[in-house]
Amino acid sequence: MNRQDEGDKRDRKQYTLNLALATIAGQVGFVTLIVIAIALIGGLALDNSLNTKPMFTVLFMIASVPVTVILMFRIVRAATSRIKPSEKTESIMEDKNRE
Numbered sequence: 001m002n003r004q005d006e007g008d009k010r011d012r013k014q015y016t017l018n019l020a021l022a023t024i025a026g027q028v029g030f031v032t033l034i035v036i037a038i039a040l041i042g043g044l045a046l047d048n049s050l051n052t053k054p055m056f057t058v059l060f061m062i063a064s065v066p067v068t069v070i071l072m073f074r075i076v077r078a079a080t081s082r083i084k085p086s087e088k089t090e091s092i093m094e095d096k097n098r099e
Contacts (some may be wrong), residue, residue: 017083039060040060
């Protein structure tokens with residue numbers, strides 16, 4: 001295998017990793033948007049039906065922050081567990097285990 005093939009293979013791996021990270025960021029952003037929208041719409045609906053103008057909206061928006069953080073953590077953890085380490089990383093880990 002010549003150097004150009006090795007470089008192309010490395011570039012392809014980097015491209016795949018970048019694409020995976022962009023996908024994860026997109027998923028996190030979409031979930032964040034959905035959680036905030038549900039909290040806002042639910043809070044406005046409850047405030048409207050119970051005539052308690054800002055109470056439920058503010059409460060739901062504040063409660064959506066930890067929900068969003070937990071969901072972000074789960075999405076990122078699940079996605080990173082599916083990303084396989086490269087061969088170089090595996091050999092480095094094996095060397096560390098031998099010492």
